[in-house]
Amino acid sequence: MTSIDLPRRAVLGTAAGAVAAACLTGCGDSGDDHPAPRERKKGQKITLSFWSWVPGIDKPVALWNRRNPEVQVTVEQVSAVDGEQYAKMHAAIKAGNPPDLGQIEFPVIPSFLLDNGLLDLAPLGAARHKDKFFGWQWRQSVFGKGIYAIPQASGPMGLFVRQDLFEKWDVPVPTTWDAYEAAAKKIRKKGAWIETFSATNGNRLAGLAWQAGAKWYATKGDTWLISIDDEPTRKVADYWEALVRQKLIKTIPDRQDAWYKDLQTGAIPAWVGASWGDALLVGNAPGTKGKWRAAPLPQWKPGGRTFANWGGSTTAVFAKAPYPKDALDFAVWLNTDPESIALLIEGGYGFPSAKKGYATGALDVDKAFFGGQEYSKIFADAGAHVDTSWQWGPGVDTLYQRLGDAFTDALGTGASFRSVLAKVQGQTIADLKGKGLKVESGA
């Protein structure tokens, strides 16, 4: 009997301890409901927590920690699969224990504002850093008079191709979408697929719609205008649907094992990607070194120069951060200090948002992989021709999920891609109304 009793008692003890601990942290949090913006005393040592998924982010952070013994930053690597990092952040905000800083992409900033999750950096004087960054990227985190994040990187879009295979099959690298379709046909005849249409990749679709001139979100007074089902997006949807229905393109999810294997074996010799895609290719198709090239994103009109952006992220300070000034200082340093940027580029984090502090050439991290091509010039040019009026709104995570579900459904049932847009347009308006926002259809 006693032998059973002992562990039971031990279990109870542990459980009670856990309960007590939960209560303690709970009490601590509720006490912090109205935090006076604390200033760090001179010489006081503090630690800031930072959630990020950027590869190699620990290196610039380590540099900061060496230089700033009083303000230490600890990085927690979070999963970026399927938007899990944002689920975790939203949950932490709800639970009252978010980190001090977080890696947040442009599109989801408004969702966090809806949560009152981000600290307005304007009262801390963030505006004086404005000129250090590309204007349109700075504006991605400005809403009204508030400044809610420090831009870090963007993702100008381009086309990655397997030069060797395109040459072997005598397929010219497409410069227009019509040429892309023609290339798809030729490649299909060789037994490969030009690439994949990933139903769940709302990010890329947004970029392609952006290139075509769509404006999914706009504002009129205090009303959000939603235009997912607008003419430019329909054009894009029709185009990809035609490729899918003619079976010229695969429909497996991208950036998954099967897709990486196809890249490695040459079953998929192209990818409409973004500047940060170089690191993905290098890391996941090492056997194809020297065979890839970057090309400009195909255009709708021959000779056109309209480009788009896929991804791009910021360093944001969460609303309850006890030492906001130090957090802001770190965020600005991380994204403007030349040494920090050099380390971030090495990690493969995308195109710097800072205007100075790096040379374009430094971005050709994997030049050898691209056969010596100075591929970052392609993306720099794309970045300079991105339509800078594109704006994001709240609920983008839900929008992507809706798109993913509807495209998944359309691929299975044969429903038209246009019907997907119409459906998601309606759902998005209903979702935002459900969140208590004023919403209208802008399409």
Added chain:
Amino acid sequence: MSRDTLSRPEPVARRAPDGARPARRISRTEARNARAAAGFVLPFLALFALCFLAPIVYAVYQSLHKTERTGPLGLGGQEHEVFAGLANYTHALSDDQFLAGFGRVLLFGAVQVPLMIVLATALALLLEGASARGIPFFRSAFFLPYGVPGVIASILWGFLYVPGISPLVKIAQSVGWDVDFLARGTVLWSIANIVTWQFTGYNMLVLIAQLKSVPEELYEAARIDGANAWQVARHVKLPLIRPALVLTGVFSIIGTLQLFAEPKVLRPLASSIDSGFTPNLHAYSEAFVGNNQHVAAAEAVLLALVACVASFVFLRLVGGRGKERG
């Protein structure tokens, strides 16, 4: 067992009213007993309230409220919770995707649960009836998958399902069978396979445990009556392990409704699983992608109700005959 403990207090209750013995002494012992009982029960009740009742109450509370926002464009303004009545429930119940998820898990349960229980029973009877060496090895081998967490199991099976990587697909294709485990029509059964792989051994072990408690004399008697192995299994063993079968059945039904890890893990690999594939996944998406904790709470409450009703119906269906025997 339970009948014994229930009948024990009766004499005390009968003794009290007649007042033949000094009531004080009894009440003192009773008080001491009550204090001791409270001492044992209170920690349990506290934990029960904290870990079980409180979350349920909070979920129900959340499900009856909604967030209202003010401020320019709804951003950065004030937000407060207001009473929403049953709005979240009507929202959930008018969501086609959520309802489709229920249809899917019910279909899943109708096929997978009986299959798994039959399989587990067959394995249990075989391993219990055989007297060969190596039985413990096979018992552990069948049980082993249960030791693998559901997420890991799903990742493992995911590799076996994804075309281009999977050796299974390659083998199938080499014999001319073009199989896609992750296609729209098959993915549910690929998930059923993972669940069956994981839990058959577990259920088998529960059944074996009950088989072990059957007195040997019953088998002897059956054999003397001339019953063969099949007849012993059919007419002696199966009726006697009925409680274990009911138990595993209820657990499996509840488990089916809670289906989450498998579709969640396979979703990025398969273009056929949407974000509301099962009710649980739908509630998760509402809460953590859509940030609609209130709707998610309503969905969780609905899910619990359905699990409750399903278990109850199942117990009624199988319990009726059990009582006749008892």
